[in-house]
Amino acid sequence: MKIKDFKLECYFGLYEFTAPYLLTQSDCESMRTEELLAMEPGAQEGYLKQWLGYTETWGDPDLRRAIAGLYQSMSAENVLVFHGAQEAIFGYMNVMLDPGDHMIAMYPNYQSAYEVANSVPGCELSKWYVRDDGEKWVVDFDELESLIRPNTKLLAVNSPNNPTGYTFTNAEIEKLCEICRRHDIYLFSDEVYKGLEMDGEKRDWMADHYDKCVSLGVMSKAYGLAGLRVGWLVSRDTALLDKVVKFKHYMSICCSAPSEYLSKVALKHGDALLKRNTDLIRENIKIADKFFEKYDYLFEKKPISCGPVAFHKLLIDMPVKEFCQMAVDKKGVLLLPADIYDMDGQYFRMGYGRKGVPEALEKFEEFLIENGFTR
Ligand SMILES: Cc1ncc(COP(=O)(O)O)c(C=O)c1O
Known part of the structure; x- marks a missing residue:
């Protein structure tokens, strides 16, 4: 199978571990193993005793139960664990898509969600765009319905969306499912940023x-x-998961035992971890809002209600790709320009989930001043 380069991962491959000021990361602040283990009495001893043999392909049964517990209507057999979300996407898409199928992907999106469709000969892809209405990012459900064809097999969505931050309300989730049900379409819902709601819903x-x-x-x-x-896939369709697990036999086979152990500890304290990260995002947004107020002639700030990323707009007459390149070259401030998502427009992604955001914003401001962007 031939597949195009993953633009975002190639870009991060150049800068993620060398640029000192990361202002675009989509993962929240991490921690040391000892900090995580300290959250649960006895976990450190348990971790040291962890057996290092192969694990079950479906995932550790207790971990599957813990993941199922996050859902309203699932039990352990509805859960298939993967080596990261990336492996889950790749496995699912490979199992699902055949020549002659039509797939719709919410767009922009994480590239692997649609790139497998591009690489299956005779498989067609339509993009359901998240659009800038001049103030915020929006979607149009009538537009989605207009994209559906008789051979549409699958709709892939991502909410909270990377990079726009667009997040379906619960009413919109029901609406999406109703559309898929009516047209008998499979739905792949990438919810990797779920749990970081800041709007109370x-x-x-x-x-x-x-x-x-x-x-x-x-x-x-x-x-x-x-x-x-x-990472994991969860579905009531266990026959489908059974097909995906057979594809996993050709990928990682099973997850790492220490990681499964630590994931169980983390999920026991999941609410505390989510609160810690949501609070951090809120604090960083407050600081960034002041920055955007001060430089409203340079940037159009897009609001976010959930998740760690926003896709803001550069207002000056310089290609955003060049601007982001200059920021990382001259000051070590990493941003992600729209072309990484094959998107037109002057957009760039900012990430709010890291502790280093205030310092990175200071450096970004210095970059603007030192390079004549400010008035
Ligand atoms: C929307 C989305 N889905 C999936 C992934 C992949 O997640 P992981 O790195 O855990 O495999 C990412 C990573 O950036 C993402 O943004």
């Missing part, structure tokens, strides 16, 4: 709303534990 997992929906979750983003590389 706790979002449902989509798989709880529709039999043909698969929800994607992960320890990386909202929980801030990307190094564990533990």
